[in-house]
Amino acid sequence: MPPSAGTQRVAGRREGSPFTGLGPVFMKEFSDHLSSARMMVLMLFVIAFGALPVGLSLQELRNVTESDPFLFLRIFTSAPQRVPFSFTASLTLVIPLLAIGLGFDSVNSEFNRRTLSRVLSQPIYRDALLLGKFLGGLATLSVALVALWLIVLGAGLLLLGIPPRGVEVARGLGFLVVAIAFGGVWLAISMLFSVLFRSTATSALCALGVWLFFAILWPLIVPVLVLAVTPTNVAMGMGRLDETLAMIQMQSTLERLSPNTLFGEAVIGLLNPETRTLGPIIPSQMRGAIMGAPLPLDQSLLLIWPQVTGLVAAMIVVFAIAYVVFQREEVRA
């Protein structure tokens, strides 16, 4: 960059709100998503993936005779015997796919359809375009997840025949918020690729690659990495307590680099009220605790607060990167 351009940028403070035109962009994206065939396919996919574990676990839960104060939450978390994953586990897989499906072509398709320069020649900043697209996608995602959540709730009401308690609804709503934040991270990731690559196929492939990496590879790589830097005796379980703790902590820190882990931990903390910690715990810390006693909601929220913050932060950071790249992009073909 030549020096003249640098000084120009310092001197040139642009006028007008960066959010001019945000509303129309948001509304257009939102209505485009909702009416698109792609959204139909994605919704079918989500419902199919969600219905299987929910239906099966509902069948099993109907036969539960012992009293469980959080019976309703079990619909979300219990893994039925006939399929190896729970509703929330299947959402960990499906939400990223939904978000990638909504975001992978959001910017580069405008470019390829040659609508980008025409839209940007209207009185809006690029900020409004990118943010509007992101919020439109996020709103669509929220609609899909709320619909799914209501379906599960309704099915539970019908098949279990008992209404959820207030605290269960509150925890369920918390779960919804966490799920939307998780979707937001993947939406931001897929939009970043749509800004980086002109080809929609490339950006879809890259976003799916990152998804596969975090869904399959990362959980396998982390133990290997941890073992590689841990002394043998500690790894064999013969180290001192603090050494072993350090190893476990390193492992969970690495695992938490994956949004999937953050989402999983936040969901466990919210939907399993008995969860007291998301990390290692030593017996002396458990003194006086009643095993299996549920935590109050505020304590559970406190427990998962770092995970939720992490998800929101990841969403903002990835979006910010996409924003910076998009600002510098040339609009001409």
Place this chain on the structure above:
Amino acid sequence: MANPAETPNVVEARGLLKLYGTQRAVDAIDLDIRRGEIFGLLGPNGAGKTTTILMMLGLTEISGGTVSVLGYDPVRQPLEVKRRVGYLPDAVGFYDHLTARENLRYTARLLDLPRRQTDARIEEALNSVNLADVIDKRVSTYSRGMRQRLGIAEIVMKKAEVAILDEPTSGLDPHATFELLEMIRRLKEAGVAVLLSSHLLDRVQSVCDRVALFNRGRIALIGTVVELANQVLGAGHPILVEASGTDVPAALGSVPGVQNVTQERAATWRVVADRDVRAAVAQRIVTSGGSLLRLDNLQPSLEEVYTSYFEQARNAA
């Protein structure tokens, strides 16, 4: 900031510079575009026409110099500029899954037009470009010419004071080109200053009041077509003579005022003189026993200017 109404020029560029790395895409150009004129930017691909346009709209950063559009600075006040300037990009795109009406409605929302006026303005605009009968058809069914016209309709709906059209006629068939140029003329009649870039020279010649010839990021020539012709081809009145039965060069060589006679093809000569010599030429051919088949006053064509200029530029290099 100057009141836009006071400036006679809608676009003023001074030393406008755009660097891509070390390459000077636009090399310190000065350009004035007057209110209500059609101005043509000409030049080969990669000469800096589109970059100049994008800098006027604030869609790409300026590396140096200044440009003001309607008195506004596109770097600091891009929203004010874009509110008043209509832009039709090269091979404009619309949302295929939406109808023409819906596409323009989205633009109207972005422009923040009053909702009550929107529909009336959209219909009026589409009427003016003869698309009223397909207003509710999806744009995916539109031909390229129709899309370009829809782009013009967008500018009409916007009530822009300046219309910037980038290669508006490229890829259109002759009829569609003719229609589009008609619409550009109508924009001018409505008081809109039109800036258009093109490489279709004869088409541009027919609508442009003034043109600028771009070459490697610089404006090589600027002015009316006749002015350009005088600069490049030299002053003079070229005429075309088609005759048989006599030695034309010999016969015309002695006509007063004739500077040179060159053969264009069989029985056809191009005669350049310092004044209008058509009457004298006709008389000379007839009296020398030849038969005069055709006598044409040659308008300087932009194509000739263009070709000749770039030939000279190549030879100089």
